[in-house]
Amino acid sequence: xxxxxxxxxxxxxxxxxxxxxxxxxxxxxxxxxxxxxxxxxxxxxxxxxxxxxxxxxxxxxxxxxxxxxxxxxxxxxxxxxxxxxxxxxxxxxxxxxxxxxxxxxxxxxxxxx
Amino acid sequence: xxxxxxxxxxxxxxxxxxxxxxxxxxxxxxxxxxxxxxxxxxxxxxxxxxxxxxxxxxxxxxxxxxxxxxxxxxxxxxxxxxxxxxxxxxxxxxxxxxxxxxxxxxxxxxxxxxx
Numbered sequence: 001x002x003x004x005x006x007x008x009x010x011x012x013x014x015x016x017x018x019x020x021x022x023x024x025x026x027x028x029x030x031x032x033x034x035x036x037x038x039x040x041x042x043x044x045x046x047x048x049x050x051x052x053x054x055x056x057x058x059x060x061x062x063x064x065x066x067x068x069x070x071x072x073x074x075x076x077x078x079x080x081x082x083x084x085x086x087x088x089x090x091x092x093x094x095x096x097x098x099x100x101x102x103x104x105x106x107x108x109x110x111x112x113x
Numbered sequence: 114x115x116x117x118x119x120x121x122x123x124x125x126x127x128x129x130x131x132x133x134x135x136x137x138x139x140x141x142x143x144x145x146x147x148x149x150x151x152x153x154x155x156x157x158x159x160x161x162x163x164x165x166x167x168x169x170x171x172x173x174x175x176x177x178x179x180x181x182x183x184x185x186x187x188x189x190x191x192x193x194x195x196x197x198x199x200x201x202x203x204x205x206x207x208x209x210x211x212x213x214x215x216x217x218x219x220x221x222x223x224x225x226x227x228x
Contacts (some may be wrong), residue, residue, distance in 0.1 A: 024168065034216075043117075043203050043219030087154060100146075100169050101217065103156040 003027055006094050006104030013111050019077040021107045026071065030092035034101070035064065035075050038087045047088070048075070075076035080111045116140050117220035119204045125226045126194055132143035134189045134223045138203030144168075146205040146217065147179060156203070164185055194227045201225070 005024045013019045025033075050064040050073065051055045057064045063076040076083055082105035090104040119136040126132050138145060146169075147159040161169035165181045176192045187204060204220040 038154075039223070043205075043221050046216045046220065049216075089156060100158040100161060100171075101156075106154045106156075 003102050004090060004104045006090050006107060008045065008104070008107060010108040011110070013077075013109065015080065015081045015082060015113050017080050017082045017111075019084065019109055019111070020074060020091070021109070022072065022074045022086055023104050024070075024072045025092050026091070027094070028101075029094045030102075031044075031063055032093045033064070033066065033073050034091050034093075035062075037087045037092060038106075040086075040091065044089060075093070077109075080109075082111045082113060085110050117204055117206055117218050119202075119223050121223060122221065123224045123226075125228060128194055128195050128196060130191040131190070131192045132194060132206075132225070133191070133226070134202055134224055136187045136189070136220060137186055138204075138206040140206055140208075140218060142206040142208045143184050144207045144215075145181065146207075147182070147187065147189050148205060148219070150201040150203060150222070152200070159186075159202075160189075165185070171187045184188075191225075194225075196227050199225055217226040 006051050007022050035047045036044035037047045038044040041078050048059050048062050050066050052068050061078045066073045088107045091101040093101045117138045144163045146161045148156050150156045159173045160179045162181045164184050181187045201222045201224050202221045203222050205217045207215045207217045
């Protein structure tokens with residue numbers, strides 16, 4: 001049972017464009033929603049995270065939009081750069097990041113020149 | 114210095130062998146984890162330890178046994194390796210297991226190939 005569904009599986013965006021990755025969750029007890037970025041040969045690294053009491057969080061070119069009623073959240077990467085090419089994972093947990101994270105299936109992003 | 118370090122990075126071994134992966138974190142965190150990433154890049158938690166105490170044990174075969182000699186180390190021992198154990202194993206750590214929003218820091222992974 002996949003508790004966090006992520007789409008698309010892969011995404012190609014032109015340099016300077018907007019990359020959008022979507023996630024949907026089922027468990028309404030989830031209260032922490034991070035996004036992780038993983039480069040080839042490396043471990044995942046936290047990119048940005050949000051709690052359900054806010055609808056949007058922005059850090060530099062990265063924005064999370066959160067829709068609690070729809071049980072959906074998305075990552076927007078503005079002005080996408082070739083260096084953003086990586087695999088992105090959404091995740092969710094109950095009680096914060098210290099408890100087990102349930103990951104989405106990942107989105108492989110390629111930003112072309 | 115690497116915050117979460119794990120060894121070996123690559124491991125190729127035959128079916129039926131026993132192998133261990135070691136993990137150390139120098140962040141002063143009290144919670145450590147093992148995650149498994151399969152060939153489709155799906156990440157799933159296996160174990161979590163808080164101050165050397167097992168707090169999460171997902172449905173992992175008994176052939177997998179974590180050991181935490183102290184809160185800075187969490188090793189993973191795998192007995193009787195099977196082909197399906199081939200994956201990337203990530204060690205991770207965070208400060209606290211109950212506080213909300215604590216960042217989990219991952220190591221660079223150990224690529225296990227069972228032949």
